[in-house]
Amino acid sequence: MNIQNPERPEPAPVVAIVGATGAVGIELIRCLEARDFPISELRLLASARSAGRRLPFKGREVIVQELTELSFDGVDYAFFSAGASISLKFAPFAVAEGAQVIDNSSAFRMDEDVPLVVPEANAETLADAPIVANPNCIAAILTCALAPLHQRWSITRLSMSTYQAASGGGAEMMEELREGTRAHLANEDFEPQILPHPYAFNVFSHNSDLDPDTGHNGEELKVIAETRRILGQPKLPISVTCIRVPILRAHGIALNIRFEDHVCQDRIRDALSDAPGVRLVDDRALNHFPMPSDASGQEDILVGRIRNDLGDPSGRTTSLFIVGDQLLKGAALNAVQIAETLYERVAVK
Numbered sequence: 001m002n003i004q005n006p007e008r009p010e011p012a013p014v015v016a017i018v019g020a021t022g023a024v025g026i027e028l029i030r031c032l033e034a035r036d037f038p039i040s041e042l043r044l045l046a047s048a049r050s051a052g053r054r055l056p057f058k059g060r061e062v063i064v065q066e067l068t069e070l071s072f073d074g075v076d077y078a079f080f081s082a083g084a085s086i087s088l089k090f091a092p093f094a095v096a097e098g099a100q101v102i103d104n105s106s107a108f109r110m111d112e113d114v115p116l117v118v119p120e121a122n123a124e125t126l127a128d129a130p131i132v133a134n135p136n137c138i139a140a141i142l143t144c145a146l147a148p149l150h151q152r153w154s155i156t157r158l159s160m161s162t163y164q165a166a167s168g169g170g171a172e173m174m175e176e177l178r179e180g181t182r183a184h185l186a187n188e189d190f191e192p193q194i195l196p197h198p199y200a201f202n203v204f205s206h207n208s209d210l211d212p213d214t215g216h217n218g219e220e221l222k223v224i225a226e227t228r229r230i231l232g233q234p235k236l237p238i239s240v241t242c243i244r245v246p247i248l249r250a251h252g253i254a255l256n257i258r259f260e261d262h263v264c265q266d267r268i269r270d271a272l273s274d275a276p277g278v279r280l281v282d283d284r285a286l287n288h289f290p291m292p293s294d295a296s297g298q299e300d301i302l303v304g305r306i307r308n309d310l311g312d313p314s315g316r317t318t319s320l321f322i323v324g325d326q327l328l329k330g331a332a333l334n335a336v337q338i339a340e341t342l343y344e345r346v347a348v349k
């Protein structure tokens with residue numbers, strides 16, 4: 001398939017997506033199309049189960065191929081979105097073929113040689129490196145919303161609880177929520193397959209493995225480590241509790257930010273209202289604040305409920321609520337923004 005864009009330098013890149021049939025993979029295809037990323041060939045890769053499936057791209061259908069070690073011949077950009085073990089095994093083959101890897105999994109995020117990038121927060125760290133990592137979805141949404149504050153004022157502590165949607169767990173978890181809800185409403189038995197608990201009309205601790213020493217789950221530990229790395233503050237105190245909620249799509253974060261000094265709420269509002277990738281939703285009169293139903297399918301992170309934390313008598317803590325579609329800014333959109341920046345660099349050389 002040749003889809004040449006006459007506005008861009010030739011030849012346009014060959015792009016591969018590993019995990020193209022997954023929740024993130026499908027959004028990657030949509031993002032590449034919506035943002036008109038220059039592509040001469042789109043190679044869609046997944047497991048043998050999906051080989052032969054057809055997925056739409058720019059008014060055509062692209063046939064999904066089984067991922068193998070030989071899948072990366074001639075590939076310029078390889079987006080990996082099929083889990084850490086697949087990235088660890090196959091990214092080296094993509095790199096060996098000269099491809100730029102942009103990895104959505106957790107495989108390389110804490111590797112010092114691999115930039116971990118949210119363009120709004122730390123674009124300056126996007127060095128030329130064969131693999132660039134896309135953060136955990138909560139870390140990406142959080143740091144995108146924090147960037148305009150972090151760039152102006154010194155943050156000395158973060159404390160948060162998350163409200164994580166089914167989409168964070170992929171296509172099968174979304175299906176489990178749909179099916180579990182349908183069965184619950186029909187008063188039928190339903191045995192969860194993906195999650196350890198009934199999902200419909202329920203709320204529980206994030207399903208990642210618990211660390212026996214700290215009692216934190218894997219998601220919480222990733223949020224702490226990755227947020228510190230993206231903000232360039234390796235010792236920033238962060239308290240986090242990650243919770244799974246029965247929402248199909250878009251994660252919420254109830255957040256308290258402590259600054260070094262008092263920062264007036266109007267200045268915080270001003271900083272957020274001008275920030276790229278952020279939309280202020282903070283209407284006290286209408287009690288309208290960020291919601292997953294407003295954030296789903298949107299590129300922007302919604303931020304609101306901005307107020308002084310009355311629990312901190314020093315007046316240095318601000319409370320707010322963030323909601324972002326983690327399939328977009330937490331994954332596909334962020335990855336495509338990284339690729340766009342890298343491609344622009346190549347194009348001007």
Ligand SMILES: NC(=O)C1=CN([C@@H]2O[C@H](COP(=O)(O)OP(=O)(O)OC[C@H]3O[C@@H](n4cnc5c(N)ncnc54)[C@H](OP(=O)(O)O)[C@@H]3O)[C@@H](O)[C@H]2O)C=CC1
Binds near residue numbers: 018137168
């Ligand atoms: N969901 C989210 O919000 C976020 C996810 N991520 C990361 O992105 C990755 C994908 O997540 P998500 O899309 O949600 O997951 P899904 O379960 O929805 O999709 C998984 C994808 O991986 C493919 N896959 C699985 N096993 C293999 C294999 N052996 N060989 C080739 N392809 C395989 C699947 O193909 P098939 O259909 O053939 O089984 C499918 O395309 C994960 O690493 C996740 O941690 C990162 C940030 C946010």
Ligand SMILES: N[C@@H](CC(=O)OP(=O)(O)O)C(=O)O
Binds near residue numbers: 137
């Ligand atoms: N763990 C997130 C999704 C995600 O970002 O995963 P990972 O950090 O493994 O890529 C969720 O369950 O909602």
